[in-house]
Amino acid sequence: MAIIKASELRNKNKAELLKTLDEQKQALATIRAQKVAGSKLQEVGEARKNVARVLTVINQTQRDQLRLFYQKKKFVPLDLRVKKTRAMRKALTPFEKSRKTVRQQKKLAYFPLRKYAVKA
Numbered sequence: 001m002a003i004i005k006a007s008e009l010r011n012k013n014k015a016e017l018l019k020t021l022d023e024q025k026q027a028l029a030t031i032r033a034q035k036v037a038g039s040k041l042q043e044v045g046e047a048r049k050n051v052a053r054v055l056t057v058i059n060q061t062q063r064d065q066l067r068l069f070y071q072k073k074k075f076v077p078l079d080l081r082v083k084k085t086r087a088m089r090k091a092l093t094p095f096e097k098s099r100k101t102v103r104q105q106k107k108l109a110y111f112p113l114r115k116y117a118v119k120a
Contacts, residue, residue, distance in 0.1 A: 001027060001043050004050045009057040017061075021054045 004024070009017060028047040035044060063080070070076045100108070 001031070001046050001050075003046060004053055006053050006057055009054060010061070014058070014061070017054060017058050021051065021058070024050045024054055 004020070009020070012020070024047065028044070028051060031043050031047050035041075066077075067080055070080060
């Protein structure tokens with residue numbers, strides 16, 4: 001049994017990927033049936049990893065398509081959002097940081113920062 005490369009799988013469309021997945025699952029089933037007769041354990045591992053590779057490529061392409069779909073939308077599903085840290089996600093945006101209350105605006109207008117000419 002040959003190892004399938006993920007780079008080759010990325011060039012295929014979804015129908016071909018699903019067909020490949022079925023083939024790999026059937027191959028895995030036949031190897032498991034042969035295992036009773038005494039086949040090599042290495043082949044079972046290869047077959048399982050091939051199935052995993054195909055599923056991974058399917059999921060990645062699906063997520064990429066969803067990211068493109070939600071790119072210009074107002075809300076994005078939680079699992080497609082940028083992870084960062086909780087503190088970074090909850091932090092104020094630059095616009096929110098720059099906002100000032102009326103009282104603060106008056107204070108800045110009436111008492112601007114003094115500029116000093118310092119002799120070096």
